[in-house]
Amino acid sequence: MADELKVFRTWSSPFGLRIIWALQLKGLDYETIFEDLSQKSPLLLQYNPTYKKIPVLVHNGKPISESLVILEYIEDTWKQNPLLPEDPYERAMARFWAKFVDDKLLKSVINVLFTKGKEQEEGIPKVMENLKYIEEELKGKKFFGGATIGFTDIALGWTANLLGVIEEVTGIKFIDAQKFPQISEWMHNFCDVPVIKANWPSRDKLVTKYQAHVAPK
């Protein structure tokens, strides 16, 4: 039986994009279901009753949620074009940095995006500190996984367009090539990969969306 793959996502979600990138890098066909999160579909609620969030990947009727878990499932199920290294220690490190992206970097960026005044100012050094860890980790590497993009690159991928959008919306500069040369180079290399380039949501639409969510100064 051919695999039936469905992805529940939204047009803008960076978590949803991770799944699209991974499926396309693996050369897999899938159907996309775009959700309106203000009116979640009964199917989304059925497939992800605990978190009620996108993305959800449904493989032959079986749902998997949480983007990093879905990435692992994709990697475990389809062996072509590996996203994780073979060596167990390197695999652990790839997972460690992907978790760092969600637990530390993303949270610090969201905090700056959705606060203002003193709270926002105090949040900026935390973002910079988290970016410095990534900068160190990327030293001497084109991608986290080496010559081709892998698990950690996909996890960090949102920064390559969303950080710029957030800079525009907040007026706060996070990335410049002098302060973060490795990250800047990585962003450039990452955006150059055809599967990545082909799937970015419209930057203008993202700016409008985030402007509407951000607290007025």
Ligand SMILES: N[C@@H](CCC(=O)N[C@@H](CS)C(=O)NCC(=O)O)C(=O)O
């Ligand atoms: N940790 C989750 C985060 C997913 C997530 O936050 N999805 C958002 C859209 S970007 C969502 O579905 N929000 C709906 C809600 O919170 O009700 C993952 O990695 O998949």
